[in-house]
Amino acid sequence: MFRFKNRVVCYTCKDDYYQMQWSRCLITTYANVVLSTGDCRLQFSGHVNACRPRIFGKTSLWTCQTRCISSWISGLFKQDETRSFNSVRDGLKSMYSQCLEPLETTYLFHDFHSPKLRSADFDYKPSVMLIGQYSTGKTTFLQHIVGKDYPGMRIGPEPTTDKFIVIMNGKEDSIVPGNALVVDANMPYAPLSKFGNKFLNRFQASVTSTPVLENLTLIDTPGILSGEKQLIDRGYDFIQVWVQWFAERVDRVILLFDAHKLDVSDEFKRTIEVLNMYEDKLKIVLNKADRVSPQQLMRVYGALMWSLGKIVNTPEVVRVYTGSFWKQPLQHTANRHLFELEHQDLFKDLQSLPKQNSIRKLNDFIRRSRLAKVHAYIISELKSEMPRLFGREVAKQRLIDELDTVYRRIQSRYGVSAGDFPDINQMRRKLKDYDFTKFKVLDSSLIDALDDMLNKKIPPLMSMLPNESLQLNTEDVSGGVFDLMENNPFQSGATEGVNEGKYDGSETWIVAKHMAEYEKSFQRISGGKEKVSGAAVRDELMKSHLPNTELALIWRLADVDNDGYFDIKQWALANHLLKIRLAGHELPHTLPHHLLPPASKNVSDHS
Numbered sequence: 353m354f355r356f357k358n359r360v361v362c363y364t365c366k367d368d369y370y371q372m373q374w375s376r377c378l379i380t381t382y383a384n385v386v387l388s389t390g391d392c393r394l395q396f397s398g399h400v401n402a403c404r405p406r407i408f409g410k411t412s413l414w415t416c417q418t419r420c421i422s423s424w425i426s427g428l429f430k431q432d433e434t435r436s437f438n439s440v441r442d443g444l445k446s447m448y449s450q451c452l453e454p455l456e457t458t459y460l461f462h463d464f465h466s467p468k469l470r471s472a473d474f475d476y477k478p479s480v481m482l483i484g485q486y487s488t489g490k491t492t493f494l495q496h497i498v499g500k501d502y503p504g505m506r507i508g509p510e511p512t513t514d515k516f517i518v519i520m521n522g523k524e525d526s527i528v529p530g531n532a533l534v535v536d537a538n539m540p541y542a543p544l545s546k547f548g549n550k551f552l553n554r555f556q557a558s559v560t561s562t563p564v565l566e567n568l569t570l571i572d573t574p575g576i577l578s579g580e581k582q583l584i585d586r587g588y589d590f591i592q593v594w595v596q597w598f599a600e601r602v603d604r605v606i607l608l609f610d611a612h613k614l615d616v617s618d619e620f621k622r623t624i625e626v627l628n629m630y631e632d633k634l635k636i637v638l639n640k641a642d643r644v645s646p647q648q649l650m651r652v653y654g655a656l657m658w659s660l661g662k663i664v665n666t667p668e669v670v671r672v673y674t675g676s677f678w679k680q681p682l683q684h685t686a687n688r689h690l691f692e693l694e695h696q697d698l699f700k701d702l703q704s705l706p707k708q709n710s711i712r713k714l715n716d717f718i719r720r721s722r723l724a725k726v727h728a729y730i731i732s733e734l735k736s737e738m739p740r741l742f743g744r745e746v747a748k749q750r751l752i753d754e755l756d757t758v759y760r761r762i763q764s765r766y767g768v769s770a771g772d773f774p775d776i777n778q779m780r781r782k783l784k785d786y787d788f789t790k791f792k793v794l795d796s797s798l799i800d801a802l803d804d805m806l807n808k809k810i811p812p813l814m815s816m817l818p819n820e821s822l823q824l825n826t827e828d829v830s831g832g833v834f835d836l837m838e839n840n841p842f843q844s845g846a847t848e849g850v851n852e853g854k855y856d857g858s859e860t861w862i863v864a865k866h867m868a869e870y871e872k873s874f875q876r877i878s879g880g881k882e883k884v885s886g887a888a889v890r891d892e893l894m895k896s897h898l899p900n901t902e903l904a905l906i907w908r909l910a911d912v913d914n915d916g917y918f919d920i921k922q923w924a925l926a927n928h929l930l931k932i933r934l935a936g937h938e939l940p941h942t943l944p945h946h947l948l949p950p951a952s953k954n955v956s957d958h959s
């Protein structure tokens with residue numbers, strides 16, 4: 353009975369460890385009871401051969417047991433934790449405080465990588481940040497999206513924006529200075545106070561009332577200047593400020609380039625390199641593309657891809673949105689159609705951000721968890737490599753110099769992917785300021801709790817995602833430029849393919865344009881009857897060589913009364929759709945109203 357020494361790790365007490373000789377019977381029974389609730393706070397991890405009764409730790413065993421039992425009892429009422437969360441955000445908040453934050457705090461993650469998350473970080477609206485060298489048109493781009501001027505906006509060919517400006521919704525136009533923003537508990541900006549007054553003087557919110565900002569927050573940034581000028585003029589580390597902080601929190605980072613003056617300065621390169629970690633949030637825009645001729649644009653585009661290929665770490669070719677994002681007339685109009693398509697693609701992506709906000713937060717949370725885990729491995733490895741008494745400074749310097757070896761060792765010992773490791777140079781820089789002997793050794797209970805969260809608690813949250821936007825009634829972004837994207841004759845493709853005739857007025861049926869031709873073929877296959885059978889239509893449509901799936905779609909769209917027979921109007925409609933498809937346009941899955949044959953249209957209008 354007393355022959356076993358058991359190790360009990362209490363998750364509730366976090367840093368308290370109990371190594372004791374205890375009645376095997378009692379521990380086993382107790383552990384079994386806790387485990388059987390499915391809300392395990394105790395981990396029962398085997399035995400070693402020693403039989404001296406010992407208890408280590410700050411809290412008495414009784415306190416530990418009392419806490420564990422109370423958490424067990426509360427566990428009884430919480431059968432499935434994820435089911436009790438109202439939203440993915442609530443789930444993430446709870447997991448953060450229970451599983452991730454203890455690990456982050458123990459291994460100084462907040463000092464090395466990112467400040468502790470607060471409630472506002474989980475609740476905040478989706479946001480988009482614009483970055484680019486000066487005068488690439490960032491402020492003009494934002495003005496174009498919002499559809500109006502906002503307070504503090506400055507546009508000009510010289511470096512104009514010298515502040516980080518958060519453009520947000522509010523009843524009245526106003527400017528909120530940085531120092532006030534960081535003390536507002538509803539905003540996620542409190543940790544920015546660590547950057548000091550120099551930064552806060554260059555940080556502000558522009559408040560204005562517009563529907564676009566009801567579901568989206570936009571962030572304008574100072575244009576990137578080159579090299580030393582950047583640091584000397586600004587008085588704060590621009591890259592550290594926004595890369596470490598803003599890029600981690602926003603939903604999109606738009607990198608703006610000027611086609612008319614393509615330049616990728618060293619400073620901008622360094623910025624993009626740091627952003628590689630968030631490549632899923634990156635959108636690249638080649639602005640002012642109408643300022644150059646199509647031939648010049650091709651060259652500029654090629655040069656941009658070449659430069660980006662060397663900086664952006666993706667195996668795929670980066671997607672570049674080309675256009676001119678403002679409301680002035682185009683200088684070269686040859687690529688007008690292309691620009692329209694590109695604008696639509698980009699704006700559609702921005703428009704859907706509120707619906708993707710939860711998945712983005714979940715994604716960032718998982719990314720942060722993986723980084724925190726690797727960071728814990730690094731810190732504890734450095735601690736374990738330090739001598740106990742002499743030669744600490746020499747050992748520290750050696751470990752910093754050989755950090756790549758430490759990374760490789762961790763990689764092979766714990767099976768961590770190379771992509772999860774923090775930037776080695778940045779780590780080297782930061783490690784210099786720390787006493788490695790004060791680092792904590794690896795606490796496997798914290799790592800287990802994190803793994804448990806990633807493997808068991810996150811998947812149920814993911815299954816909540818599809819219903820999340822429905823439940824929270826999340827809407828797409830509307831207003832400003834987003835209201836001008838659809839249902840007007842100027843949108844790209846508005847008068848082509850299946851949309852041809854959409855804006856011709858309700859009296860005109862576009863299909864009738866070639867009626868004489870359709871009547872002739874109808875006569876031939878119907879032999880003078882009013883309707884033709886499905887088999888006859890099938891044989892005729894098959895002559896087009898389109899795949900059967902496409903022909904089946906045409907058949908379904910044209911058979912408006914669903915009786916399996918075609919009259920002359922349905923036959924004409926089938927041929928019209930066939931022509932559209934053969935011309936390379938896509939077909940919709942439901943027939944647009946303007947293509948309904950006139951008789952059916954009247955019925956549908958009155959129903």
Ligand SMILES: Nc1ncnc2c1ncn2[C@@H]1O[C@H](COP(=O)(O)OP(=O)(O)OP(=O)(O)O)[C@@H](O)[C@H]1O
Nearest residue numbers: 486487488489490491492507508509511512513575
């Ligand atoms: N699509 C465009 N085509 C041509 N010129 C443009 C376009 N957009 C903006 N501009 C012009 O480029 C200049 C710089 O614009 P803007 O101030 O918006 O750039 P910015 O990137 O915000 O600059 P900064 O970095 O100084 O804040 C202005 O003169 C503006 O009129």
